[in-house]
Structures are given as C-alpha cells and as structure tokens.
Amino acid sequence: MINSDAVIYDVVGIGNAIVDVLAKVGDGFLSERNLPKSEMILLEAKDAGKIYTDIVPEREVSGGSAANTVAGLASLGAATAFIGKVHDDELGQEFSRDIGAAGIDFFTPPLIQGPSTGRSIVLVTPDAERSMFTYLGASEKLSEEDIDENIIKAGKIIYLEGYLWDKDDAKKAMVKACELAHKHNRKVAFSLSDKSVIKRHREEFLKLVKEEVDILFGNEEEIKVLFEEEDFYKTLEMLKPDVEIAAITRNAQGSAIVNGRTITFVEAEKVENVVDTTGAGDLFAAGFLYGIINGRSLGTCAIIGSIAAAEVISHYGARPEVSLRGFVRKKLLEYGKRP
Amino acid sequence: MINSDAVIYDVVGIGNAIVDVLAKVGDGFLSERNLPKSEMILLEAKDAGKIYTDIVPEREVSGGSAANTVAGLASLGAATAFIGKVHDDELGQEFSRDIGAAGIDFFTPPLIQGPSTGRSIVLVTPDAERSMFTYLGASEKLSEEDIDENIIKAGKIIYLEGYLWDKDDAKKAMVKACELAHKHNRKVAFSLSDKSVIKRHREEFLKLVKEEVDILFGNEEEIKVLFEEEDFYKTLEMLKPDVEIAAITRNAQGSAIVNGRTITFVEAEKVENVVDTTGAGDLFAAGFLYGIINGRSLGTCAIIGSIAAAEVISHYGARPEVSLRGFVRKKLLEYGKRP
Numbered sequence: 110m111i112n113s114d115a116v117i118y119d120v121v122g123i124g125n126a127i128v129d130v131l132a133k134v135g136d137g138f139l140s141e142r143n144l145p146k147s148e149m150i151l152l153e154a155k156d157a158g159k160i161y162t163d164i165v166p167e168r169e170v171s172g173g174s175a176a177n178t179v180a181g182l183a184s185l186g187a188a189t190a191f192i193g194k195v196h197d198d199e200l201g202q203e204f205s206r207d208i209g210a211a212g213i214d215f216f217t218p219p220l221i222q223g224p225s226t227g228r229s230i231v232l233v234t235p236d237a238e239r240s241m242f243t244y245l246g247a248s249e250k251l252s253e254e255d256i257d258e259n260i261i262k263a264g265k266i267i268y269l270e271g272y273l274w275d276k277d278d279a280k281k282a283m284v285k286a287c288e289l290a291h292k293h294n295r296k297v298a299f300s301l302s303d304k305s306v307i308k309r310h311r312e313e314f315l316k317l318v319k320e321e322v323d324i325l326f327g328n329e330e331e332i333k334v335l336f337e338e339e340d341f342y343k344t345l346e347m348l349k350p351d352v353e354i355a356a357i358t359r360n361a362q363g364s365a366i367v368n369g370r371t372i373t374f375v376e377a378e379k380v381e382n383v384v385d386t387t388g389a390g391d392l393f394a395a396g397f398l399y400g401i402i403n404g405r406s407l408g409t410c411a412i413i414g415s416i417a418a419a420e421v422i423s424h425y426g427a428r429p430e431v432s433l434r435g436f437v438r439k440k441l442l443e444y445g446k447r448p
Numbered sequence: 449m450i451n452s453d454a455v456i457y458d459v460v461g462i463g464n465a466i467v468d469v470l471a472k473v474g475d476g477f478l479s480e481r482n483l484p485k486s487e488m489i490l491l492e493a494k495d496a497g498k499i500y501t502d503i504v505p506e507r508e509v510s511g512g513s514a515a516n517t518v519a520g521l522a523s524l525g526a527a528t529a530f531i532g533k534v535h536d537d538e539l540g541q542e543f544s545r546d547i548g549a550a551g552i553d554f555f556t557p558p559l560i561q562g563p564s565t566g567r568s569i570v571l572v573t574p575d576a577e578r579s580m581f582t583y584l585g586a587s588e589k590l591s592e593e594d595i596d597e598n599i600i601k602a603g604k605i606i607y608l609e610g611y612l613w614d615k616d617d618a619k620k621a622m623v624k625a626c627e628l629a630h631k632h633n634r635k636v637a638f639s640l641s642d643k644s645v646i647k648r649h650r651e652e653f654l655k656l657v658k659e660e661v662d663i664l665f666g667n668e669e670e671i672k673v674l675f676e677e678e679d680f681y682k683t684l685e686m687l688k689p690d691v692e693i694a695a696i697t698r699n700a701q702g703s704a705i706v707n708g709r710t711i712t713f714v715e716a717e718k719v720e721n722v723v724d725t726t727g728a729g730d731l732f733a734a735g736f737l738y739g740i741i742n743g744r745s746l747g748t749c750a751i752i753g754s755i756a757a758a759e760v761i762s763h764y765g766a767r768p769e770v771s772l773r774g775f776v777r778k779k780l781l782e783y784g785k786r787p
Contacts, residue, residue, distance in 0.1 A: 363709075369783060370702075370715035371747035406745040408710035444708060 118214070119187040119402045120298075121264035123256070123286055124175025125248040125272050125279075126193035126217075127227045128200045129387065131425055132164035134232045139240055146234070149241040149303040151275060157244040160230050169200075170426040171207035172229060173248075174270040174302055177388045177427045181395025181417050183211045184433035187402060190214040190260055192286075196247040201226035207428070217255050220247045237383040237422065249276035256285045262293035266324070266398060271302030274310050287321040296353075300394055301327035307334045318351050324401070325355040326394045332357050341365075345372050356397050356411060358390055364415065366407045375411035378419035378440070388427025393418040396437065409446060416440045457553070458526040458741045459637075460603030462595070462625055463514025464587040464611050464618075465532035465556075466566045467539045468726065470764050471503035473571045478579055485573070488580040488642040490614060496583040499569050508539075509765040510546035511568060512587075513609040513641055516727045516766045520734025520756050522550045523772035526741060529553035529599055531625075535586040539565035546767070556594050559586045576722040576761065588615035595624045601632035605663070605737060610641030613649050626660040635692075639733060640666035646673045657690050663740070664694040665733045671696050680704075684711050695736050695750060697729055703754065705746045714750035717758035717779070727766025732757040735776065748785060755779045 139146050142160075152160075171180075179189040191208055195201030197219040204226060208215045227246035231239050251273070261267055267290040273279040290297045299322040301307055307314055314335060318325055325348070327335070332344045332355075341359075348355040348367045355367040363377040396417030400410030416437050417429070424430050438448035478485050481499075491499075510519075518528040530547055534540030536558040543565060547554045566585035570578050590612070600606055606629040612618040629636045638661040640646055646653055653674060657664055664687070666674070671683045671694075680698075687694040687706045694706040702716040735756030739749030755776050756768070763769055777787035 368747065369785075370751060371712050373710050373712035373747065376709035406747075408707065408712065408746065412709060446708075 118264040122175035122179035124270040127173040129172035177391035298324040457603040461514035461518035463609040466512040468511035516730035637663035
C-alpha cells in the first residue's frame with residue numbers, strides 16, 4: 110500500500126492492540142486477591158475471566174502502550190501509523206475504528222480465526238494508580254510478516270513497546286522492525302513498558318538497549334530494575350554510553366533526560382486532580398517524540414511530554430480526550446515558550 | 449560613533465580593563481604571606497608593589513574578566529565591543545592593542561591623568577589554581593559617561609562583570625548599562641566574578657540578579673555564597689524564579705544550567721594538563737554565549753563553553769591562544785554535533 114522512498118510518517122508505532130476494561134476498585138481489592146499493584150500482569154483468558162466476574166466495568170476504551178503513544182502523537186498533529194494485531198471481532202473492530210478516527214494509518218490484517226482481540230483489565234485504586242491484568246489474545250500473534258518494510262522505511266522514528274517481548278512471534282517481529290529501521294537509517298525508540306517485563310527479559314533488554322535503541326523511554330523504577338542499581342543517578346550515568354537519548358519519568362518528580370554528556374532534570378506539569386495514571390508514560394513519550402520531530406530542545410521535549418501526560422491522567426482512560434495540539438500550545442505560551 | 453537602530457554586536461562586554469602579571473609560585477608563597485588562595489583581592493598600588501617585589505613575573509598579558517569573555521567570543525567569530533577604562537600609559541596601550549588585534553570594538557576614551565592602567569598579579573600555584581591581587585587603577589574610573597547608549601542598543605547581549613561593583617562610579621555605570629539594555633529590549637548577562645566580591649555586596653547582588661539579570665554566570669562556590677546555602681542543588685532551585693538562564697560551573701565536575709523548569713548537568717571537557725585556571729569562567733561564558741547567539745540548545749551551549757574553557761586552562765594567561773572557532777568546531781564534530 111505504501112511504495113516509495115519518501116518519509117511519510119513522523120512515527121510508526123508497533124505494539125499490542127489492546128482494549129482496556131476500566132474498573133475502579135477499593136484499596137483492599139488487590140491485596141485480598143494477592144494481586145500486585147501498579148504492574149502489568151499477563152493472564153490466560155480464563156484467569157482474566159475470574160477477575161472480570163468480580164468487578165463492575167466502568168468503560169471499555171482502546172489502549173495498548175504504543176497505540177496510546179501514536180494516538181497522542183496524532184492528537185498533537187504528527188503523521189503516524191500503527192502496526193499491531195487484533196481479531197476481526199467486536200473489540201477488534203472497536204480498536205480499529207478508534208485508531209482510524211484518530212487519523213492513524215493501520216494496515217495490519219486482523220486475525221479471522223484463533224484468539225480474540227486482547228484486553229486488559231485496568232483496576233484503578235483511589236490513589237489513581239493503575240494495576241493491569243492483560244490477556245494478550247490476538248496481539249501475541251503479531252509476526253514478522255506483519256512488519257511491512259515499506260511502512261518502516263516511511264517512518265522517521267519506529268516506536269516499539271517492551272510488552273511485545275513476552276511472546277516469541279511478536280519478539281521476532283520487533284527484531285525485524287529494528288533491522289529494517291537501521292537498514293533504512295531510521296531511529297528506533299523503545300519503551301521499557303513495565304518492571305515485570307524487564308525482570309523476565311533483563312539480559313535481552315540490556316542488549317537491545319545497547320545495540321538497537323536510539324531513544325529509550327522508561328520510568329525510574331524500570332531503569333533501576335534494568336541495571337540492577339538502586340541509585341537513580343548512577344543509572345543515568347550508565348545510560349550515557351548506551352543510547353542517544355533516554356527519557357526517564359519519575360511521576361510528580363518530573364523527568365530526567367540523558368543525552369551525550371548532558372543530563373537534564375525537568376519538572377512535572379502540576380495536575381490538581383489525578384484520576385487515573387494509565388497511559389501517563391505513553392503520553393509522555395508522545396509529547397517528547399513530538400518535540401524531537403519538531404527539533405525542540407530536550408528540555409522542551411520533556412515539558413511537552415509532561416503536558417501531554419498531565420492531560421491523560423486527569424481523566425479515566427489512556428487516550429487524550431482533547432486535541433493535544435491546542436492543549437500543548439496553550440501551555441507552552443503560558444510558559445513563555447514558542448508554541 | 450555608532451548611530452543607528454541596527455544590532456551590530458552579538459555581545460557588548462563591560463568590565464575592568466586589566467593587564468595580568470603572571471607568576472608561578474610555590475605552595476608556601478601564599479600561606480607565608482597570609483594571602484588567600486583562589487580569590488581576587490583588591491589592593492592599593494603600594495600593597496601591589498610589595499607582592500610584586502617578591503615574585504618573578506613570567507609574562508604580562510591583557511586580562512580583565514569581561515574583556516577575556518569578549519576576546520573568547522571574538523575568537524569564536526562573534527561580533528563584539530568592549531567598554532572599560534585604561535590610562536593612556538604603556539600598559540593601557542598594550543591592553544588596547546590586544547583588544548583591537550582580537551577584532552573587538554573598543555571606543556572608551558583612556559584617562560590622560562589620574563591612576564595608571566589597572567593590573568592584577570596572578571599567582572599560579574602548582575595545582576594550576578590562580579590567586580589574584582588586583583590594583584584597579586584607571587579601571588575604577590569607568591563612569592556613566594562611558595556608557596554610550598548607541599553601543600548598548602547595538603548589542604544583542606550586554607555582559608557585565610561583578611568585579612565592577614566594588615567602586616561607586618563603576619557601579620553607577622553598570623546600573624546605567626542595565627537600564628539602557630532593558631530600555632532597548634536587550635539581554636543582560638552578568639558574571640558573579642568572585643566569592644569575596646559577592647560577600648561584600650550580597651544584598652545588592654541578590655537584587656540585581658532578581659531584577660536586572662537575564663543570563664547569570666557563576667561557579668558553585670559563588671552561588672552558595674550568594675544564597676547563603678550550602679546545598680548546591682537547593683541553590684539551583686532557588687535560581688529558577690530569578691533568572692531566565694543560569695550557567696553554574698563546577699570545575700572538573702562540569703556545569704549546571706538552570707532554565708525555567710529544567711536543570712541540565714553537563715560534563716566538563718577533559719583536559720590532560722591543566723596549567724593555569726585563570727580565565728576558565730570567562731571563557732566558559734564566552735562559549736556559552738556563543739551557543740546562545742547561534743540558537744543552540746543549552747546543553748550544547750555548555751559544551752561549547754566547556755571546550756573554550758579547556759583551551760584557556762591548558763596554557764598560561766586568560767585569553768585564547770588558538771582560533772576558538774576552529775577549535776570548538778573540531779570538538780563538536782568529534783562529539784557528533786553540528787559544528
């Protein structure tokens with residue numbers, strides 16, 4: 110469908126195609142069931158079903174980490190494409206509609222048999238933290254054939270999520286995407302995604318970060334797990350030789366951006382009422398990459414990321430509910446920055 | 449001599465016009481005479497004479513903090529002017545020749561009577577630290593009349609040194625320069641210069657920084673004295689509301705750049721053989737401002753500053769001995785940055 114040498118996309122995202130099932134739960138819900146907090150746990154369909162019977166689903170909204178990021182980028186005005194696998198079922202059609210409505214090119218053919226579209230039960234506690242229990246479903250069937258060389262070479266930046274590393278086929282697809290990106294001199298951005306994913310694949314992630322990744326996203330906890338190092342400032346120094354840019358978020362403490370011989374600490378955008386932190390990291394990445402695409406300084410990239418994250422944590426769900434383009438411009442003007 | 453609304457200069461420096469008398473001394477020289485190390489002490493002519501008789505002067509070279517900075521900027525290729533007061537004596541003529549040879553416009557009329565041209569005895573200990581004993585001489589006769597509105601409005605950035613604050617006439621000249629700069633919508637850059645100067649004028653400096661200064665230069669020790677705060681990271685937070693940009697140097701530990709909601713830590717350029725640290729801060733400021741003028745990111749500004757400082761501390765004297773333009777470009781290319 111795409112066949113030219115032109116760069117058409119600012120960012121091509123590759124990730125799990127997931128629909129989020131949101132539910133508010135009390136503080137005891139997780140501990141009573143021995144469920145870990147603030148992480149992403151993979152479940153088989155039947156185990157997901159068990160949690161599902163205990164909750165009152167609030168809303169179903171399209172999610173998936175990289176998909177959220179490209180949705181944020183699209184809302185900011187960037188040209189984007191998404192590669193990910195749904196089943197041609199009701200949820201899959203909903204996911205595809207949302208992606209299309211956001212103006213994101215999405216050409217990956219859906220499954221017509223096999224597992225149903227992936228879903229994630231997102232339990233939001235009163236402190237706005239989210240704990241995710243995910244049935245990958247069709248997502249894990251993403252394969253090398255789905256990585257279209259023409260789409261990869263049409264993107265300036267290829268953005269991958271660490272969550273994909275859990276399944277062999279999807280992992281192979283990621284490796285192919287990295288190879289093609291570098292073959293065509295494109296940048297590879299990678300999100301560490303989650304502590305438990307890193308624990309499962311630490312050595313492979315270290316190698317990936319060192320050899321393939323140009324722009325790394327993660328949070329303070331993730332980077333500590335990756336390097337098995339408790340001193341945050343030491344992890345930042347450790348990142349310097351490995352990646353061109355690392356953007357590490359720290360919730361209300363803002364972010365730290367590592368680039369060559371510089372480390373920049375950027376304050377977080379203040380949010381009066383944090384409702385649901387789902388998507389905070391995804392939208393930070395969206396704003397940050399939007400800054401990169403537009404040649405902004407790394408400090409301003411992080412400020413844009415922080416503004417985008419602030420929007421998404423002020424409501425339920427991990428996709429923006431306003432046009433981020435105007436939202437970010439207005440804030441930048443308030444800060445005396447070029448919009 | 450300049451009469452138009454056009455911006456002609458990247459930077460107009462205002463400061464003491466001083467000739468440095470360099471001498472190497474052993475570690476005991478300072479302690480035996482109860483002379484403080486690594487500071488700048490003001491002397492009357494006769495006291496300067498006493499130190500002078502004990503040393504073997506190595507070289508006389510043009511100095512002065514702001515003058516060194518504009519010399520660095522000129523060497524980088526920036527358009528500069530200098531305002532400062534010499535006597536029309538041999539040293540004054542030497543100072544003027546050096547400034548002219550560097551391509552810096554210098555129109556301040558020299559004294560034809562009164563104190564002779566200022567000089568600073570710079571004692572360099574084996575650890576490359578410099579301790580300065582300064583007779584201001586003609587320098588302190590800089591007055592409001594020397595601040596030509598046409599030159600101020602012809603500059604994008606007006607750069608002032610804190611050393612000037614020690615004398616009433618020179619201080620009034622500084623205040624006038626700030627007023628004119630803001631009247632014509634120019635940026636005011638200010639160097640804190642020295643711990644002992646800050647101690648003498650702490651309250652005034654705080655007010656100046658808050659009300660007049662857009663770009664502040666200083667080192668870790670100076671900023672701690674200014675805020676009477678021992679925690680360096682706290683001083684950086686304290687700078688955020690006061691100035692648009694603060695560039696704080698930390699010797700081999702690099703620099704910290706404060707700007708709005710961001711603080712960037714930048715590694716120092718490695719120098720194999722540090723010979724004489726005189727002018728390190730002045731040349732850092734030169735490189736940093738050169739970056740600002742050229743719209744570089746603050747991290748890159750600090751890297752350029754660090755490269756310029758590295759050149760000047762690798763030899764005796766506080767003015768560059770090579771064309772900084774080529775020197776910096778070569779290093780930036782090595783670091784994979786646009787030259």
